[in-house]
Amino acid sequence: MPYVNIRITREGATKEQKEQLIKGTTQLLQDVLGKHPMTTVVVIDEVDVDNWGIGGESIMLFRQKYLKD
Amino acid sequence: MPYVNIRITREGATKEQKEQLIKGTTQLLQDVLGKHPMTTVVVIDEVDVDNWGIGGESIMLFRQKYLKD
């Protein structure tokens, strides 16, 4: 009966990738804790990059500053 | 001072239905725990069906497979 919430930035994850995340997470919970797939809920939230912050800045600014070098 | 988060798939819930969910949840918390309506927060999240998984698949695939029979 697990509930798994995967929060990622909205950067073009495809339907297939989301299916893989749902399948992989459900399989993991079955393998590790024996949780039944039919009662395992996985919800993916996609968040705008302006709304996600790390190091005191939105991801957009963070990447411009640290990842351009 | 309760905070209630209702997560459902985005499948056309109307304004009136959301009002009913907010009203009903607030009433329930008042009836059961005596919580004051004016400090009860209810937030409804609507999630794309591609982003909601059960049984290791997105709800769309799940329904096609199990509910068509």
Place this chain on the structure above:
Amino acid sequence: MPYVNIRITREGATKEQKEQLIKGTTQLLQDVLGKHPMTTVVVIDEVDVDNWGIGGESIMLFRQKYLKD
């Protein structure tokens, strides 16, 4: 397939009250949106009063200040 998270302060909610919250929430989602009880997940989180803030203060301080009058 709804997931409902009810967050309340940890102030002695009994087993019976929690059953009522679970039952009432599930019934509400069935009545308003036709959601099937067998796929409706309700999770109750109980939070220490020191960890819950309103009006810029923990609930304990808030109540001492505003509700003693």
Place this chain on the structure above:
Amino acid sequence: MPYVNIRITREGATKEQKEQLIKGTTQLLQDVLGKHPMTTVVVIDEVDVDNWGIGGESIMLFRQKYLKD
């Protein structure tokens, strides 16, 4: 390594305001608990006003009723 989720109604918060929220929250966690900014995640969720309830009603109805007087 904190994770902070700020949930507000979707009412036009600008990019700059979101940057301020991310910066301010990260600074607060560093000042109070010594948490390193580079491992502090802040996520802002903006919720439609129809989906946010207080006092048993959506915020729209609540404001019309209580804040017009």
Place this chain on the structure above:
Amino acid sequence: MPYVNIRITREGATKEQKEQLIKGTTQLLQDVLGKHPMTTVVVIDEVDVDNWGIGGESIMLFRQKYLKD
């Protein structure tokens, strides 16, 4: 920069099992979306069985009723 919240009932998950959940989830996000492990946060919440409801009842009652047959 994903944040993954795994919510399970508190039923004796061991340290090793939690490590496996953290490792597996992080690996999955790297494999599917190329997310860097060093910025992938996984948080496991363990919830009392009285506080987790399905089918309108707490899991304890649910299991007694449906799984004893």
Place this chain on the structure above:
Amino acid sequence: MPYVNIRITREGATKEQKEQLIKGTTQLLQDVLGKHPMTTVVVIDEVDVDNWGIGGESIMLFRQKYLKD
């Protein structure tokens, strides 16, 4: 009417520090978005270090490996 959820590892945050987090977060939302303190809810979750993962490991293992050098 904001709801802010601050998730940190359970590592001895004091009552006073929690009050500071609540006060600071509420002040920040008032300063940046003009949100009224009396309707700003702040909830702090403290999570066991075994239950918090980064870089594919629990924080405990992560620190032993990376922070001892």
